[in-house]
Amino acid sequence: MLTLSRKWVFYIAACVTGVFTVLLCFMKESRPSLLLSRKLTHLQNITHSSNFRISNPDHTPDLHTFAKTALIRPTALFFTEPIVFLVSIMSAVGWALIYLFTVSMPIIYREFGFSGEQSSLMFLAIAVGILISVLPRFHDARLISKRHASNKPIHPEEKLTGFVFAAPSLAGGLWWLVLTTPPASTLPWYGTVVGLIFIGFATNEFVCTLSGYMADTYTIYTSSASAALAFLRAILAGLFPLMGDSMYKNLGINWATVVLASVATIFCATPVLFRTYGARIRQRSKFAKYSLRVNRETQIELDNVE
Secondary structure, eight states: OOOOOTHHHHHHHHHHHHHHHHHHTTOOOOOHHHHHHHHHHHHHHHHTOOOOOOOOOOOOOOHHHHHIIIIIHHHHHHHHOHHHHHHHHHHHHHHHHHHHHHHHHHHHHHTTTOOHHHHHTTHHHHHHHHHHTTHHHHHHHHHHHHHHHHTOOBOGGGGOHHHHHHHHHHHHHHHHHHHHSTTTOOOOGGGGHHHHHHHHHHHHHHHHHHHHHHHHHHGGGHHHHHHHHHHHHHHHHHHHHHHHHHHHHHHOHHHHHHHHHHHHHHHTHHHHHHHHHHHHHHHHOHHHHHHHHHHHHHOSOOTTBO
């Protein structure tokens, strides 16, 4: 069997990053306020008039403003905005689970007689689940097309269809692992594959759908909200592998997974919460209300998102 040294993990990551860097050079600017600013500049050059004005939130901040925006605002959003708080925790946990499995997979599949290299092949089942997560994107695209055709707005909560399936999928996948791994089960190793597929689907949907929901909610504050999410995600992604070895060895395979499954089960309440009360939460948020107002003033077209 072909094996690569650990250095190739970084070589491959560097190659993939390099390819995406080149592709990014061909992306067109899409920030509405910046596009509007460019159109204003073009209009001023044509008319030779400086009387035109726009309410543009884009500007180069001083050091104090930069510190407030980069440090204080993300912290404030995380602790005062329920959507940012919940989305950051769930997205970070979903992301960190993948890192946890790098430690727990060898422990789990050692019970099936797998070597460390063989247990890593089980990540292919998670990859299958990640590929399946493309299916909700077709639903989202069809929804957007219908709303554009009828000139009706799309509310952020309506884009949570993938998450509605992902939350129970994560819980179900983890509980499946509990029931199909030794010593709780005598099933062969392939009995666990279904659970890993569900987990792969859920973790990817958590990252993609929830971050998109937060972007639709906070628009001009998306960077600050995403900063809080990214920070927590990086912290948990570092902590989960460190605690994974001790957790699985001290609690045992089944009970350690029960802890994770119980947390994921609690997450199942959030799709109902967002779908039912998401609009009310957004309306009470000064950040969400202000960002929507600025979006309406600065966008050439609001893309029917409200």
